[in-house]
Amino acid sequence: MPDRRALLVEVYDAFNGRDLDGMGRAFHPEVEWPDLLEGGALHGRQAVVDYFRRQFALMQPEAEIIDITLVGEDQAIVHVQYAVRDVQGGLWSDTRARLRFTFEDGLIRRMAVVHGL
Numbered sequence: 001m002p003d004r005r006a007l008l009v010e011v012y013d014a015f016n017g018r019d020l021d022g023m024g025r026a027f028h029p030e031v032e033w034p035d036l037l038e039g040g041a042l043h044g045r046q047a048v049v050d051y052f053r054r055q056f057a058l059m060q061p062e063a064e065i066i067d068i069t070l071v072g073e074d075q076a077i078v079h080v081q082y083a084v085r086d087v088q089g090g091l092w093s094d095t096r097a098r099l100r101f102t103f104e105d106g107l108i109r110r111m112a113v114v115h116g117l
Contacts, residue, residue, distance in 0.1 A: 011023055024049045033111050037058075078098070
């Protein structure tokens with residue numbers, strides 16, 4: 001089984017580096033992701049990559065993994081510190097969140113917010 005912990009570190013590194021291709025490689029083709037900008041849910045790798053493209057145009061989010069807890073064979077809980085700045089660098093928010101990731105075929109299949117954000 002692929003290393004879920006390493007994949008999560010890679011995707012957060014790509015997120016912080018604004019590497020959309022790197023992020024996209026971590027997502028299952030049928031990934032499901034909450035749309036925290038407009039509400040609802042996103043389905044499919046391209047929809048999620050486009051979501052992050054829009055997000056990066058509006059703000060400068062940074063995420064630092066605090067802890068990763070593996071759950072069962074196909075899930076992980078990630079505790080993360082998020083700092084969000086406007087495009088000029090002014091701080092909008094600095095908060096912690098707990099996120100549940102589900103994996104399929106060695107890729108991220110689903111993300112759900114457990115707490116925060």
